[in-house]
Amino acid sequence: MGFGGRLGTYARVVITPTAALRELWHDTTGTPLDRAGVVIDGDDPVLPSRYRVGVLAAAAVAATATAAARLLRARGGAPDPVRLSVREAAAAFHTERCLRVDGAPPRDLWAALSGNYRAADGWVRLHCNYPHHRDAVLAALAVADSRDAVAEAVSRRTAEDVEAAVLAAGGAAGALRRRADWLRHPQALAIGRLPLADLRRLGPAPARPLARADRPLAGVRVLDLTHVIAGPVCGRTLAAFGADVLHVGAAHLPTVGPLVIDTGFGKRSCHLDLRTERDRLVLRGLIAEADVFVQSYRPGALAALGFGPAQLAELRPGIVSVNLSAYGQAGPLAGRRGFDSLVQMVSGIADTGEAAPRQLPAQTLDHGTGWLAAFGAITALTRRASAGGSWEVRVSLARTALWLDSLGRTEDEGERAEGVEDFADLLVETDSAFGRLTHVRAPASGYWAHGPRLPGGDEPQWW
Template identity: 55%
Template structure:
């Protein structure tokens, strides 16, 4: 088992990847040690390093604003708990609504292989049931899948634009064309996509004061990025289409610090309104299926033409290169497809898939998106241009795998609510009294906080609240 990468080494790798100033690393204090979650993978290291990269990028923006430096600190136990923030969420003292659909999960197929189904959205659930021709019950799904091979069902589901993954080992994934494409990509990329004059950061009391973020995201990774930017003072406007389903616990947990509006970009009036919002934005953050936002007229180059100087931040499931570049996916499926579930199961000595103890690819990708966004803002403020940041769950999974394994990590106790009570905070919200995870990325002079409560989607008008920058 390869020796694990130290948290400091992991952070330095992230920091240098985007060409950030090396002296900033001297101002980062990383406390705690593996293991902090029951896993053979370095999930705690991934949590600490990704959160620290975002916090350090916020501190660097503060230095650009004020010519003063501040210290950054991230504790590994806190970071790992934040990687499971949705698990610890309570509303009026009660657990949030159930996250998973009753037939979601892993099933053995007729060839002995496994597939994982993601059926939390009704159209994905109904599509799977239509292919299988069975009842909406776990037993019925299990029996129907015995008539399929894992690879055939994965392919049939992909052709129907559904979200299913066949379980692979690392060796299988490394030999797969998409696995090879992912291995050839950097963890995240920052690319100039247009010319524009610099927009210096405005005066403000926080690293992202006056920065407007237009957010088009759902589920975990994209919303975590928006939540992180809000924690450092950005004005974040979350835009959802009213006809799209949402997962209530995730929307509640990741909605802190944001205003939430409804627009349907298929409608001409709403599309025009969104374009107007974009003209006043500094960052556009989107995590919809590859090409989906571009089809509506707001892809990276399109957005840069509407708003020169935009920082455009994209999340995908399987990266922007390779045969699966357009494929839909979620954290649990990418874990299954890319070998992580097999490797974890082998370490535990069990048959069948074993997921990581957190939606680690989602959460890490969220902080990497926020890190990339802030690094791009720093570039824009100093040299101008429009910029595109790209992150994918599969690239994040490849990075996690490369951090090494934790000997005996699976014996670590699984922290329950009481174990992390000291890391939680209570606040009012549009859903009731919220008990939720504090942010682990601490800055000495501008501590992170969320000024706005989490509210139901569509609560606010689709307009900017503050003056921001034009």
């Protein structure tokens, strides 16, 4: 039974971590999983949730580590079998909440206006972490910069009306939908037909076997044009398996400081202003020597600047283009901007049937999608090595939400809080430009060569 076939019968089906891994592996690679090469210990619940968050985390992390081991073996290495606990995988989905800088937690990840609001007929969540998204909310509702004023304005309108108004103003919002309504929605139907990590061949290119190495991705060059959590987690994961990852940001774009630190391990960081032809030319030069290009901007944004998947394949035949989106690249909501907390609302994950929505205990859709993107990238590199071709990998938060929904339920209602002390034995310390960092170690035998760098602190060039 595939992922989609369980959606209507979740109450009677409980998926084990190994079964979830086996289905994910076959769904992505088209081949059966060699179960002798991977062992997953434990089961849910780990994090407080009625959803099987730990199972999803374990399957995504184990699949990525197994793909990395397979690639290392193809490069002449002798990888150890993959062994992972569900708890270790869950900690890897909790990294931003466990991060400490010089012993203290960084500032709150959420801006004052971000959060759930009661509307006239339900609930809506507003995302105001970026100044331009906050301004869009204030403009759409015609209110002052006050949570009370926003709450009052939202209470007089329907949830979907608020959602539509904020989106039209250039902001980010998500109305709570019932699970059953979402499963009938054209968007859910469109993405439900797609694999979790959707790989497709972009065009011809010669096979490009990778040289012998002692790490799976040694010598692989990755351009990371991502922000927030999902895309940066993909780049951070590829760095943990040995890739040379160069994050490309811009001085004029807003960021969330703690997330920059948390997802920056193993990467270098440069700034380019892609509004200028000069810096677009620099990026083209980097692409000409890259193996993987990861992006998480709104669908179509980079293509408008000349850096869409087909354009990348022309600039660099043999490239692997990895594209992360909120709602997928098919269906009526394909172009909509969104974030993990919003997709939880829209997809019914936050629907409890009670008075207020309940968010997951981790940014599960973000982290899960980031790991799936890394799994897809490694799988595409493996295919490129033997069969050639340029490749595209497509993943989305909404498709990951459908996967989570299909894995069954726990009996944990998620009332307790889980903090850094719960994963103390999985934490390590690393020096960085930001200070002494206490953080979750890379799972599944991965490791980072260095801590996060200051944004824009490196030159836009390959080592």
